[in-house]
Amino acid sequence: MDDKSGVINLEYEVIRYDFSKAGQASSEIKKVLKQLGINSNIVRKVAIATYEAEMNIAIHSLGGRIIVTITESNINISALDYGPGIENIKLAMEEGFSTAPNNIRELGFGAGMGLPNMKRCSDVFEICSKKNKGTKVDMKISLN
């Protein structure tokens, strides 16, 4: 969309292992979407997708960002991180597959549902990763 006034951009930093702050992006985006009067089921999908993305960055990477763009027709969520990258994306997309270490699992995270949940919540889901560089996940949720 060319018209700049019709776009809302939100950006959040996600810090490695900072579980007290992870989840903040998700809850703030939820509030904005409610203020825009977006249907509650779509709000929920965006909240889940963002939350899982935040958690993934906090657990698996060295840190990253969540960038959300809201237009009148859809919501784009990009999750970028610096870190080890994902070795086998196909495997990582399988439900229950997890590389989270024990200390993270003990906190109740890392059940291997993050990426599958993100995919389930989005209409378009793209993931690319480079070993020892980082990972980028792009999700699009349509408003119509």
Next chain:
Amino acid sequence: MSKYFHSLVLDEEKCNGCTNCLRRCPIEAIRVKNKKAIIIKNRCIDCGECIRVCPYHAQKSITDDLNMLKNFEYNIAIPSMSLYGQFSIDTDMEKVFQAIKDLGFDYVFDEARAADIITEVLKDMVKDIKLPRPIISSLCPAIVRLIQVRFPSLIDNIARVESPMEISARVARKELMENYNLSFEKTGVFYLTPCPAKVTSIRRPIGIKESHLNGAISIDSLYGNIVTNAKKAKVTKAFTRGSTEGIGWARVGGQSYAIGVENYIAVDGIENVINVLEEIELGKLSNLNFFEGLACTGGCVGGPLNVENPFIAKSRIRKLSKNKTKSKDITKEYVKGLYEQGFIGWTEKIYTKDIMILDKNMQRAMEKIERIKYIAKMLPGLDCGSCGSPTCTSLAEDIVRGYGKIDDCVLRMRENLNKDN
């Protein structure tokens, strides 16, 4: 009747404009303007937090009084099951029930009996794999209203059953009408309530078209009379009372215990309930079977219109529910019959209440969000409440909505004064 009815109202004379309630309100439904608190009507969920926290007793709940009984030929009292926690453990509750009758009622129906009825219905629900998980208890009307305004995506998780209060009213009136050959109009049904949200549910019910109750009288307004009457009470005919499990519904966790569900979470205190509902909305508890969330500390025993300290009352309820008794007359067939007569299930759809929306036109709403962000940056971020809005962000929102102005910020004004000098 006006579009909104709330049991919660402000006594303007007593309110001095302090900001205690402002910050306590879990959905930011209070503002202070011209040194008086204002409750934003379409937001309020009647949880009663403001009543509890007001040091001047200016926030109060509209309830009925015994004068209402004159309007009917026969009157039924339904004491809340939390009443069991309002008397010491060795109190003869038969005398308490008689004391209530002696206030001018013809019939007293124990709400715990209706809890027993719903227990049977919920036992089936938690086994029904077709229902979305977790099933959310509909006992607390403030929580049902909270879900409507803040967690609309969870509306379908709410158990579509009426409250014990409502089912008591229906069963009690039916029993009385049949036994004494009375017409519907001649019978008055009154709830002895610990809870402002229940009062709202009578006037503006959710899930059903019309309440069968004619009014609600607060427990604290009758407590003195009940105690006095109980001393001289003569029980002529024993009351049919609920089981100890039904009584247990008065405390948090009591429902889950009565249903016998293993995989449950029971939470009390509205802020705590909000936190867990957030987790449920994120899909983190989709394996949970049953969620019991109650707005008041301790559950209904903590209702703001009760007399006894919630923790003491809760402990009494726990002790009372120890010796397991069953309601013999409440069988599976009996409950099935009530269900088929339409006494138990909800008939109406629960609607989302969009209280947050800034503008119906999305383009304009987006512009407003940008303005809120811009204004919020100019505010100090102390959330002091002096402007009359609960937080700096909510002041920014109020300004954009047209209900406030930047000069309402006391700190900014002081800074500007200093600059001028």
